[in-house]
Amino acid sequence: MLNTLSSFFYFYIPFNTQIAKLLALLFITILFSSVGSFLNVCIYRIPLKLSIVKPGSFCPKCKTPIKAWHNIPVLSYFFLGGKCRHCKATFSFRYCFVETITAILAVLYFIKNGYALDLNYLKFVFFMCFAVMIFFIDIDHRLILDKHNYTLIIAGLLFALIGATHLFQALIGAGIGFAIFYSIALIYWLIKKQVGLGGGDIKYITAVGMFTGIEGVIFTIFFSSIFGVLFNIINIGKEKEFAYAPYLVAASLLYFFMGDSIIKWYLDMTFHMLTL
Ligand SMILES: [Zn+2]
Structure with missing residues (x-):
């Protein structure tokens, strides 16, 4: 199935393999920083036996739900200065770090794997x-x-x-x-x-x-x-x-x-x- 996926990817971007590689890297970066964002939820909630699905992300201090456009992996952390929009409580830098490291590991292994999915x-x-x-x-x-x-x-x-x-x-x-x-x-x-x-x-x-x-x-x-x-x-x-x-x-x-x-x-x- 994944071989089909990678050939799909290369097939529809026929102009240049360098551009195809860059697009694939961009895709993996976005995908795995989002995966990292979900891992943050798991790391926090699973040991406390809380649901990892509901409710959505909220500020740990004032419990205000975090809106989807304030929850973009890595970027939101810097745009909002690592603070809650509502109560200005600071979020741990670790959330951002987990998203970044997950994306970096996924990207580096993609390169090591010869750009193959x-x-x-x-x-x-x-x-x-x-x-x-x-x-x-x-x-x-x-x-x-x-x-x-x-x-x-x-x-x-x-x-x-x-x-x-x-x-x-x-x-x-x-x-x-x-x-x-x-x-x-x-x-x-x-x-x-x-x-x-x-x-x-x-x-x-x-x-x-x-x-x-x-x-x-x-x-x-x-x-x-x-x-x-x-x-x-x-x-x-x-x-x-x-x-x-x-x-x-x-x-x-x-x-x-x-x-x-x-x-x-x-x-x-x-x-x-x-x-x-
Ligand atoms: Zn808050």
Whole structure:
């Protein structure tokens, strides 16, 4: 279906592929900043068990509904100076940031994917939207919701079944991710008698495996621990409690963009050292 969609796009803009690419980029920017706007609603409402459909957006302070033309992603934030039209309460810059980062990730992956709106692209944007929600909900509430993890695991399996990922890779990746994190959690608990890695982290790495296979799992575990260590060195003495999920999410997104090249570089380097 998406292949038809992309050929539709190229077919009806026949004058110049550069212009077609630019229009596609513009389309994705607008679409995914709007998706980001919806993710903001999900990030705020889902953990509070509120409906994500009704009511429409409202000012968190004075509860005045936000009119559609004051709710244009990113742009409205700057036009209205980040303030409520009605009561002048300031909106968190994070709303704008979530919209921007969602659009940037969608655009960058579209370019990396060779300007193709294919199954691989659909798989990435699906994963990315959940990753963005999980990232910010974990920062706010220190938890990854089961419904997000289970949706990702099932969707990852479905994507593998329709050929977006090698099925064997997906299943082994999920199994290995689960086994590694479960063992670490168990060992930590046996030694320290407290929870080190939460159940949410274990389920999330299982989902990452289902989407990216064995390489993706190893990459994500490796880079999330590097991010965690770096961030804690920068933040030393400030905060003792350690949320791991944001690093996991960041590392899994990095894999989609740079996994291939970083792993290739590492293997080349290892091969050179072995053959010296
Ligand atoms: Zn207000």
